[in-house]
Amino acid sequence: MKSITAKDLRKIGWAQNETLGKALACIQGATEEISLEDLKRVYHQPQVYLLDACYGEIAAMLLAYQNEQKGDSIPLAQKGVPYTTYGAEQIEVGARNQMDVAMRLPITQAGALMPDAHQGYGLPIGGVLATNNAVIPYGVGVDIGCRMALSVFDMPGSAFMGLHDRFKRELIAHTKFGAGHGFVRKHRSDHEILNRKEFEENTFIKQLKDKAWSQLGTSGGGNHFVEFGILSFAEADAEWNLPKGEYVALLTHSGSRGLGATIAGHYTKLAKAVCKLPDEAKNLAYLDLNTDLGMEYWTAMTLAGDYASACHEIIHQKLTKALGLQTIAKVENHHNFAWKEKINGASVIVHRKGATPAGKGVLGIIPGSMTAPGFVVRGKGEVAAIHSASHGAGRQMSRTQAKKSVTQKQLQAVLKDHGVTLIGAGLDEAPFAYKDIHKVMAAQKALVDIVATFTPKMVRMADDGSRED
Secondary structure, X not given: OOOOOHHHHHHOOXXXXXXXXXXXXXXXXXXXXXXXXXXXXXXXXXXXXOOOOOOHHHHHHHHHHHHHHHOOOOOOOOOOOOOEEOOHHHOOHHHHHHHHHHOOOOOEEEEEEEEEEEOOOOOOEEEEEEEOOEEOHHHHOOOOOOEEEEEEEXXXXXXXXXXXHHHHHHHHHOOOEOOOOOOOHHXXXXXXXXXXXXXHHOHHHHOOHHHHHHHOOOXXXXXXXXXXXXXXXXXXXXXXXXXXXXXXXXXXXXXOHHHHHHHHHHHHHHHHHHOOOOXXXXXXXXXXXXXXXXXXXXXXXXXXXXXXXXXXXXXXXHHHHHHOOOEEEEEEEEOOEEEEEEEOOEEEXXXXXXXXXXXXXXXXXXXXXXXXXXXXXEEOOOHHHOOEEEOOOOEOOOHHHHHHHOOHHHHHHHHHHHOOEEEOOOHHHOHHHEOOHHHHHHOOOOOEEEEEEEEEEEEEXXXXXXXXX
């Protein structure tokens, strides 16, 4: 088939505007044969083709342009739904402003801002938003299903330092970090997640399967980590069935890698095409869950979350086996996700973008920094917080600010003071870039009880400056 030109598009009625050049770029990058007759139909009825594997991107671009030209958008409420803020004195104005805008969406039912909150895209990181039968891709976040996973070993904490070099050797041998990084084919892991029907039923997701396979069991950039530390119980906990004391434990933080990021970008573009909001709210474009598009995103989001869990499972299995250890307890929880829940008897979609589920009795993990303690917590089910808590300490310095403000000498000094071995990581992840985890925990005493304390001893992070958080 000959190349389609701008002249060809004009002949079928395509207007001479900015969409013409963008359409040509999409056509040139297409992997399937493009028909001029099909393009004519897409141009006149883009909404029909939003989920089409071949023409969806062009349709989304056209629809977004048409909405822009109309100039009309879904209005925001003059006054937002009230919400509760925890640790307000620690939260920057940008995050509060973003939350204020989110509370004015016509779909908003309730909200809460966690004490580790800071500015992000769309919903602030640390923002919790309950909506009426609609999901916001940027309310979920780019790293869909990012999570914490903890394995507690049948090894006393006092034994760790005597095996320091062995732990370090295996940690380096069995982990891989960095945005875009994956395993070559002969070193890839297998997992039942790769057999999920979604990889075959959704053409868009199908093309991501090989990338998902290569990155299975890897960690991202930014604040993602794999670390060994000492888990301390001040008193015995009946649910854990463990006596008080100290145990060696493995803690990981990472998400759905390239699979989740690509899904987030794709469906955010589609959401913006069908849901035109005022400029201050454009990154909060939402999808109605009564539509095929909304349900397709929900299915893709769920797959990405399960994939993130599979990545953690493989990392923990590899290290546990390599070290010859026995796991006696596990905890896992995720954020950057949307859940179907009930709040005050009403069915809602709860977005937790960088927030930990904290329903009554629910266990979770809230990390500090590479030198600050983290905590295993049990949720209290606080309704005002929409059954949520913080997902960490939260940044108090931007990455750029941290790189300018912190020196290697300062970083090495604080690591030495806390007896932490660091493998990788940039200055943007230095402990000074984060809020005081003890102040964050104090601000959410009404949300969670502390079950155990995790003290980092050996931390591995990406050392290439990449980020996926």
